[in-house]
Amino acid sequence: MGATITYVMLAEDPRKDRGDNGTLYYEVMVALEGYVGRHMQDLEPEDYLKSNHDPSNPPEPVEPQVWRMTADQAVYELRLRDGAAVPDEPTLNSLAAELNRTAAYVGEEYRIEDDLIVGSSPYNPEWKFNSFDVGGRFVDLFTEIHVDDWPREQAPCANCDGKGEIPPESFVLPRALRLTAAARNANDNATPCPRCGGKGYRTLVEPPPPPEDSDPAFSPDQMLKILNNGTEAAEPQAFVDLRGTWQYLPVKMIEDEDGRRYGETDLTLFKAALSAAPPGTIVVPIEHDGG
DSSP states (O other): OOOOOEEEEEEOOHHHHHHHHHHHHHHHHTTTGBOOOOOTOOGGGGGGBBGGGGTTTTOOOOEEEEEEEHHHHHHHTTTTTTTOOOOSSOOHHHHHHHHHHTTBBBOOOOEETTTEEEEEEOOTOOOSSOOOSSGGGHHHHHHHOOOSSOOOEEETTTTTTSSSSEEEOOOSGGGGGGSSSHHHHHOOOEEEEEETTTTTTTEEEEEOOOOSSSSOOOHHHHHHHTTTTTTTGGOEEEEEETTEEEEEEOOEEETTTOOOOEEEOHHHHHHHHHHOTTOOOOEEEEOOOOO
């Protein structure tokens, strides 16, 4: 499978305090540890298969990979398994039971935590990628959107009540009879608000500059803007939410006015996650090979 794009959501930008682009790659790598194909890390998956298990000569113990699945993702992965069947009623319990029944590796187990199924195994049987780059060849897609088009968070200026100007000071006495020189020289006209520069609002979150290298990251609002821009960036394979859950995005069929049908990535889940993300969240595009 060729290179594809997936978006990884992080709770905060690790470069905020450290200012090192390398930390962005590292944080993404940590977030994706449960999804990398460990055969790329000098691990022999065959050694951990139940079918090859020899209790008298067990394989070397390794720290298990841990990954999380929604019910929909579990259904998707069961359909890829030999000998597995999606339960007639795909509840979390029935899906976890079927995943455990068809587990291929020694120590491969599935449990339920909150509204997710958590997998643990020496080797993720449905690994998602071998390697990745932050941005990669997709970085050019994001620079097509000029910084002026990115959304900003704004709030009325509290200093001028959103008016953009400070009204003149009022006096009881006419100018010539005022007691102090400052009062006699006071401006009778409104002046631009010094806090907001006369705009009437303050920008709460300035967007970062357009990416100049392979380490782009965006706020959820910026990401929604990118998705609505209609480039290839709006066709990711998957996204990883703030709980570390890899979610493939389905393809929906669209019919145009001439009756022609075509596939389009359904971004509903991803947009909902972006809209619900707390302040400080960043979204990192990665280019990776397919699993």
